[in-house]
Amino acid sequence: MNTTRSGRPALTRPDGTPLRVLVVDDDPDLAEVLSGALRYEGWQVRAAGDGASALAEARELLPDAVVLDVMLPDTDGFAVLRSLHAVKPDVCVLFLTARDAVEDRIAGITAGGDDYVTKPFSLEEVVARVRGLLRRAGMARQLEEGPRLTVGDLVMDEDSHEVTRAGELIELSPTEFELLRFLMRNPRRVLSKAQILDRVWSYDFGGRAHVVELYISYLRKKVDAGREPMIHTVRGAGYVLKPVAS
Amino acid sequence: MNTTRSGRPALTRPDGTPLRVLVVDDDPDLAEVLSGALRYEGWQVRAAGDGASALAEARELLPDAVVLDVMLPDTDGFAVLRSLHAVKPDVCVLFLTARDAVEDRIAGITAGGDDYVTKPFSLEEVVARVRGLLRRAGMARQLEEGPRLTVGDLVMDEDSHEVTRAGELIELSPTEFELLRFLMRNPRRVLSKAQILDRVWSYDFGGRAHVVELYISYLRKKVDAGREPMIHTVRGAGYVLKPVAS
């Protein structure tokens, strides 16, 4: 069985082979980081730096999903999208776009079931969106879970963004939600502050690990409030999320 | 079967051949020490001093993991990482970095499941991290253990940092944890204070063997507390960890 690097079972194609994702961005560092994060999910990833090579890679890979920067040196994302659809009509696309860019034009495109995130984004967000696209497109085999994440009596619905503990609804801010999602995707594993920072905060965030401590503190107030704690500090190493009876 | 120098079975590739690790650091002494520690694990190790020769070695060796200093004379870690991934897409990377350089440049690096340690580090830590990377990447054959280390009724989960004896949870400080990990990786073997010092404490630690005695004393209070002792002193030689009925 195909697994992610984190050890949990990977989301796969219906036939059990790894999902195929193409990353298209002209910034090689960003493309590299994105590829790494997606590979970590157990998927087969390739990268391209411009429209022409994207198309070439796509013809070889026949990707299930494409992470596509709207601004490319030789062409724009929409043209690439059209060509991609010619190669593989059912491909899913996640657009990457600058904040001030043409959001309305994107909105029109995404009506078709595709999605977009604005730069700067967090890796956790990108990966979650791609996962969501694939799942909704029926491209990924529905393993046990679907959109629901469960650790002990803590439950997160990734689609509705609803989080409950012991049935009780918990309201979270966007960052709190991302942080908790990352923790819940890696239960019983110590996650260092650096790991958390890299994964949950934007790639261009210059801040210190102090924010992680702060947000852990926020989460504790909401998730552990008065209850048996699930979030534990491992001094000098990081944080762990564990179900209570362990 | 392939074994470590310490006699216990080595973590191997799925086909049973030794895992391949490339060490890249411009300090030859450090590279040598690191290589030695990794070879001790039964792995095939090669070393390089700069980015260019690292790439050359990588092409020949096709390493499963790379231990990579971020600061290199000819290039930086990001560029090397990219080239390495081009040579072998599924390679794992453990970055070595100076403490003050951490915050800014490392961001994003660990995102793909790679990891890093800050200088000065202990060898035990580096080896453990490489082992963890390989295991999680599915590159290492899953031998009996997985992330769990067991000696008698003493159990250590390296992922969650949880230690129990006879099911009872034991809280350890970072140094205590490292020391116990080293002992548990070498059960029934006498380890000298010098060995322990070299392995568990940072390579630049100037202190004397007295700290080892002190920390053994701490461990005894927590691990052996009231129970049949597992940690034994061998006068003039060192310490041994043994399961009770032996």
Next chain:
DNA sequence: GGTCCCGTTCAGAGGGTGCTCAGAGGTTGC
């Protein structure tokens, strides 16, 4: 049995890590 040395343990200094509060600045939504 005495002496020396090795190992153990205690007490405490100091530095560091993590937690929390309060508030500024920016963004979102109405």
Next chain:
DNA sequence: GCAACCTCTGAGCACCCTCTGAACGGGACC
């Protein structure tokens, strides 16, 4: 344009962790 919220910074604080020094106890060897 205003209000509410969210995010991050800075500072203070408490506690933990690490290491030093010194005193004590018990083997080993003479």
